[in-house]
Amino acid sequence: MTAAVTTVSQTAAGSPGPTRRRKPRSLLRGLLGNRKAMFGLVLLVLFVLLALLAPVISPADPSQISDAISLPPSAAHWFGTTSSGQDVLALTLWGSRSSLLVGFGVGIAATLIGIVIGMLSAYFGKIVDDLLSLFTNIFLLIPGLPLLVVLAAYLPPGQGTVAIVLIVTGWAGSARVLRAQALSIRGKDFVAAAVVTGEGALRVMFREILPNMASVVMTTFLGCVIFGIGAQAGLEFLGLGDTSTVSWGTNLYWASNNGSLMTGNWWVFLPSGLCIALVAFGLAMVNYAVDEITNPRLRTRRKG
Amino acid sequence: MSNLNTLLDIKNLCVTYRGGARELRAVDGVSFSIAEGEVLGLAGESGCGKSTVANAIMRLLKPPTEITADALHFEQRDLLALEGRKLRSFRWREIAMVFQSAMNSLNPVLTVGEQLADVFTTHERMGRREARDRSADLLRLVDIDPGRLKAYPHQLSGGMRQRVVIAMAVALRPKLLIMDEPTTALDVVVQQEIMAQIKGLQRQFGFSVLFISHDMSLMVELSDRIGVMYAGRLVEMAPARTIFTRPLHPYTNALMNAFPPLSGPRVELTALDDETRAAWSSHIPDLTEATPGHWVAPTPEGSHA
Amino acid sequence: MRYLLRNLGFYLIAFWTSLTLDFLMPRMMPGDPVSRMLAQSQGELQPDQVTQLRHLLGLDNRPMWRQYLSFVHDVFTGNLGVSISRFPTPVTQVIGSEIGWTLLLGGTALLIAVIAGNLLGVLAAWRRGGALDSVFPPLLVFVGSFPYFWLAMGALYLFGLTLGWFPLNHAYDVTFTPGFSAGFITNVISHLFLPAVTIVLVSIGGWMLGMRNTMIATEAEDYITMAEAKGLSPRRIMFRYAARNALLPSVTNFGLSLGFVVGGALLTEVVFAYPGLGYQLLSAVQALDYPLMQGIFLTITAAVLAANFLVDLVYVRLDPRVRVR
Numbered sequence: 001m002t003a004a005v006t007t008v009s010q011t012a013a014g015s016p017g018p019t020r021r022r023k024p025r026s027l028l029r030g031l032l033g034n035r036k037a038m039f040g041l042v043l044l045v046l047f048v049l050l051a052l053l054a055p056v057i058s059p060a061d062p063s064q065i066s067d068a069i070s071l072p073p074s075a076a077h078w079f080g081t082t083s084s085g086q087d088v089l090a091l092t093l094w095g096s097r098s099s100l101l102v103g104f105g106v107g108i109a110a111t112l113i114g115i116v117i118g119m120l121s122a123y124f125g126k127i128v129d130d131l132l133s134l135f136t137n138i139f140l141l142i143p144g145l146p147l148l149v150v151l152a153a154y155l156p157p158g159q160g161t162v163a164i165v166l167i168v169t170g171w172a173g174s175a176r177v178l179r180a181q182a183l184s185i186r187g188k189d190f191v192a193a194a195v196v197t198g199e200g201a202l203r204v205m206f207r208e209i210l211p212n213m214a215s216v217v218m219t220t221f222l223g224c225v226i227f228g229i230g231a232q233a234g235l236e237f238l239g240l241g242d243t244s245t246v247s248w249g250t251n252l253y254w255a256s257n258n259g260s261l262m263t264g265n266w267w268v269f270l271p272s273g274l275c276i277a278l279v280a281f282g283l284a285m286v287n288y289a290v291d292e293i294t295n296p297r298l299r300t301r302r303k304g
Numbered sequence: 305m306s307n308l309n310t311l312l313d314i315k316n317l318c319v320t321y322r323g324g325a326r327e328l329r330a331v332d333g334v335s336f337s338i339a340e341g342e343v344l345g346l347a348g349e350s351g352c353g354k355s356t357v358a359n360a361i362m363r364l365l366k367p368p369t370e371i372t373a374d375a376l377h378f379e380q381r382d383l384l385a386l387e388g389r390k391l392r393s394f395r396w397r398e399i400a401m402v403f404q405s406a407m408n409s410l411n412p413v414l415t416v417g418e419q420l421a422d423v424f425t426t427h428e429r430m431g432r433r434e435a436r437d438r439s440a441d442l443l444r445l446v447d448i449d450p451g452r453l454k455a456y457p458h459q460l461s462g463g464m465r466q467r468v469v470i471a472m473a474v475a476l477r478p479k480l481l482i483m484d485e486p487t488t489a490l491d492v493v494v495q496q497e498i499m500a501q502i503k504g505l506q507r508q509f510g511f512s513v514l515f516i517s518h519d520m521s522l523m524v525e526l527s528d529r530i531g532v533m534y535a536g537r538l539v540e541m542a543p544a545r546t547i548f549t550r551p552l553h554p555y556t557n558a559l560m561n562a563f564p565p566l567s568g569p570r571v572e573l574t575a576l577d578d579e580t581r582a583a584w585s586s587h588i589p590d591l592t593e594a595t596p597g598h599w600v601a602p603t604p605e606g607s608h609a
Numbered sequence: 610m611r612y613l614l615r616n617l618g619f620y621l622i623a624f625w626t627s628l629t630l631d632f633l634m635p636r637m638m639p640g641d642p643v644s645r646m647l648a649q650s651q652g653e654l655q656p657d658q659v660t661q662l663r664h665l666l667g668l669d670n671r672p673m674w675r676q677y678l679s680f681v682h683d684v685f686t687g688n689l690g691v692s693i694s695r696f697p698t699p700v701t702q703v704i705g706s707e708i709g710w711t712l713l714l715g716g717t718a719l720l721i722a723v724i725a726g727n728l729l730g731v732l733a734a735w736r737r738g739g740a741l742d743s744v745f746p747p748l749l750v751f752v753g754s755f756p757y758f759w760l761a762m763g764a765l766y767l768f769g770l771t772l773g774w775f776p777l778n779h780a781y782d783v784t785f786t787p788g789f790s791a792g793f794i795t796n797v798i799s800h801l802f803l804p805a806v807t808i809v810l811v812s813i814g815g816w817m818l819g820m821r822n823t824m825i826a827t828e829a830e831d832y833i834t835m836a837e838a839k840g841l842s843p844r845r846i847m848f849r850y851a852a853r854n855a856l857l858p859s860v861t862n863f864g865l866s867l868g869f870v871v872g873g874a875l876l877t878e879v880v881f882a883y884p885g886l887g888y889q890l891l892s893a894v895q896a897l898d899y900p901l902m903q904g905i906f907l908t909i910t911a912a913v914l915a916a917n918f919l920v921d922l923v924y925v926r927l928d929p930r931v932r933v934r
Contacts, residue, residue, distance in 0.1 A: 036747070134619070134622070137619065137623070138622065138623045138626050140865060140868070141620070141623045141865075141868065141913065141914060141917060142623065142626070142627050142868065142910055142913075143867075143868035143869075143871045143872060143909050143910060143913045144868050144869065144872050145868075145871065145872030145873075145875050145876070146871070146872070146875070146890065146905065146906045146909045146910070147627075147630075147906070148872075149875075149890055149891070149894060149902075149906075150631075150634065150894075150902055150903070150906045151634070152894075153894045153897070153899075153902060154634050154635065226754075230756055233756050233759075234756060234757070234758065234872070234876055237756070237758050237876070237879075238876075238879065238891055238894070239895065240894065252756075252758070252759065252762075256762065256880075261762055261765065261766055261770070262770070264766075264770065264771075266766055269759070269762055272759075273755060273756060273759030273760075273762070273763070276754075276755070276756055276759070277751070277754040277755040277756075277759070278754075280754035280755075281750065281751050281754040284750050284754060285747070285750075288746075288747075288750070291822075362838055364834055364837060364838055391840075392840040392841070392842065393840060394840070395837075395838060395839065395840035396838065396839050396840045397840070400838070400839075401835075401838050403831060403834070403835055403838075405831065408830065408831035408832060409831045409832050409834070409835040410832055410835070411832045411836070411849075411850050411853075411854070412832070412854065412928075412929070412930060413853050413854055413857075413927070413928065413929060414849065414850075414853075422836075422839065422841060422845075422849075423839055426839070426840060426841050426842065426845070427840060456929040456930070458929070458930050472839075
């Protein structure tokens with residue numbers, strides 16, 4: 001027998017009990033080795049860099065109106081200009097700041113709310129759980145976009161409104177997923193053991209349950225960010241966001257409003273939409289990869 | 305080993321799981337045979353590889369598992385060579401299997417009748433009505449009211465579900481029935497009923513049985529011969545009575561004594577210490593015939609005490 | 610039965626919540642909405658409209674609880690107020706004239722996306738590692754990453770404007786009179802095509818991926834192994850054993866995602882100027898027509914809840930374990 005072959009008994013004798021913590025290191029290593037994850041991460045990092053460096057690398061002030069109206073892409077204006085003479089490349093670069101900021105902000109907030117609700121539900125159970133689930137399900141059921149639209153119409157326009165409105169419509173999705181996961185971990189023996197040995201509620205929640213949910217929290221977070229970016233764009237496209245800020249959504253709003261589409265100025269609305277898609281796609285790829293890594297059954301079997 | 309009409313002949317069966325960097329030998333060089341009408345018990349603790357042997361025979365293992373054997377023959381046919389349609393028509397007709405948990409092996413969204421009829425419509429190309437009648441007969445065979453054909457698995461009790469699964473297994477009168485821990489998920493009273501059912505059917509139809517369990521006392525009741533597995537290898541093989549009265553291998557001894565007696569003075573449970581386990585896991589030698597019909601793997605010390 | 614009743618009760622609570630939200634929102638707004646509207650309309654608001662608005666927004670000095678009761682009463686008797694931007698048409702009338710188009714667009718797109726998506730998912734799972742499994746999911750996810758409205762714009766530009774294959778907006782050309790003539794129907798279909806295809810393209814990835822993952826999880830179940838051991842044909846196992854079970858979570862997800870599809874349909878309507886509820890909602894918002902806005906919101910919510918109930922009915926039919934006596 002070669003040294004590489006292990007017999008069954010060794011593994012049988014060596015297992016100590018239900019595994020407690022899935023090492024975050026192995027998840028990271030798994031991600032780095034996964035093609036999809038790398039592709040997605042590279043995309044994301046690229047966009048974050050562009051957003052951060054926008055003031056430096058932007059060819060012009062995005063709100064600068066000029067006489068160079070509706071010019072197609074050229075050497076002077078790589079992405080062309082809008083119908084009011086603004087440089088599209090500048091608009092796209094600067095737009096990334098607002099879109100990414102709000103997107104990630106909403107994602108973080110929605111995930112945090114989801115974690116809190118999930119853990120409260122899981123730990124306290126019964127009535128608390130029933131009430132919280134009812135509340136969550138109601139918000140899941142009420143159609144998001146109409147609610148978004150109506151809320152935005154009532155509140156004064158501004159970035160803050162957009163963020164609040166997005167969080168209000170977006171938290172339920174993460175709450176549902178995180179609650180389900182927290183509950184399933186709550187039912188495991190090691191949590192029961194912790195409770196029985198007198199560990200306080202906060203400790204149980206944050207040191208026993210939460211670390212084991214790490215991968216689900218990650219996928220939920222990524223999903224919330226995708227939601228944040230997309231919903232923000234949608235809201236702004238409808239003109240309900242803050243039309244004075246520069247973001248990908250407002251770029252598209254102005255593009256549509258100024259009839260760029262109808263006059264065939266495709267370069268005005270192409271970049272912003274493409275950027276949204278690329279960021280969302282990058283996030284989705286990382287998500288896909290995290291799913292594959294933590295659920296081995298989903299991995300594509302290598303042939304041969 | 306007895307030579308009367310060998311049904312299943314296995315020589316040097318190896319099952320290897322390849323998981324990227326590591327390799328795991330779940331079954332390592334297991335050889336045995338089953339004669340017509342014989343009941344062979346396969347005993348061992350969880351993880352010793354006995355279920356893997358069963359799955360290998362049924363060809364249910366999927367990549368990345370690798371099955372190799374010098375011989376894996378059923379009635380002189382090479383089981384490893386069967387593929388596709390030949391494999392599918394072979395399955396259930398010649399060899400059938402009863403899985404451990406009936407609740408999990410029955411499709412929750414189909415009625416019991418539909419799942420029984422499936423067997424007939426697939427293998428015998430029967431029409432629906434005829435399949436239904438045959439299914440009703442099957443239920444009667446295991447003492448279940450045929451009206452239960454319309455029931456869904458979750459509506460039946462554990463014992464009834466197991467009997468349904470057993471009925472399903474004997475539907476095509478296979479020559480070999482593999483039973484993988486058929487009573488483990490049931491309580492003791494129902495266990496007895498199921499064992500009686502199996503015994504009755506075996507006497508009635510005369511099929512061979514490969515009975516897998518970790519419960520030695522249960523096996524001794526039913527089996528003609530018993531093989532004991534540990535760490536993917538066979539450590540002892542002898543007629544049932546002999547194993548029960550004169551186990552030679554220390555592991556068999558430990559297994560037999562794992563269940564404390566209900567009466568009599570309190571005794572310490574026999575267990576294997578970690579040293580012994582470690583010593584054995586590196587290499588368990590091949591079986592040698594200690595007395596006629598009684599095969600044991602010599603323990604490292606060389607003695608069989 | 611109990612399952613259905615419990616869900617029904619839940620939907621009623623959800624509807625009541627949106628009702629209450631609807632009621633509270635105008636009353637919680639900062640500033641005086643009426644003055645805002647007056648400012649926007651530049652003094653064109655008639656006194657009737659102003660009174661109606663004040664009544665609607667609770668600024669007419671009645672006690673809160675009385676306002677709430679009359680509000681609830683109004684909703685359940687079908688009185689959603691009078692539209693400001695189309696004064697004096699009642700809101701229900703406005704909605705009634707538009708809802709058909711939204712149902713047509715949304716319904717068609719949804720059906721196609723769901724059926725095609727799930728079928729593709731089943732096939733992709735069955736042939737793990739094949740072309741369908743490795744190419745389509747990432748591709749469809751990529752397409753689904755684009756915002757609905759952007760794809761809609763792109764499609765409009767490409768196929769409508771540049772290639773001229775499809776009309777650019779509205780549900781049908783005004784030269785046709787509505788009716789069941791072949792000419793009218795073809796015209797409707799040609800107007801419907803681009804918006805529907807857009808919605809299908811964006812949403813199909815989700816269905817396919819979801820079904821694929823559920824199928825993979827189902828394939829690991831013991832009854833699939835048993836079905837194989839029984840020697841059943843792969844096709845029978847795939848459909849009667851695997852897909853039939855994988856369908857259950859799919860159906861549940863379908864209900865929950867209806868809300869999203871509605872959102873997508875609304876955005877698409879805006880781009881194509883398709884005269885459905887979405888387009889109407891937006892113009893209501895722009896005109897600060899609060900009664901109409903609220904009315905549409907309630908209608909859409911009610912419709913989604915009703916659809917969810919229908920989905921529950923289907924689920925009970927599919928999963929015998931839920932039909933506890």
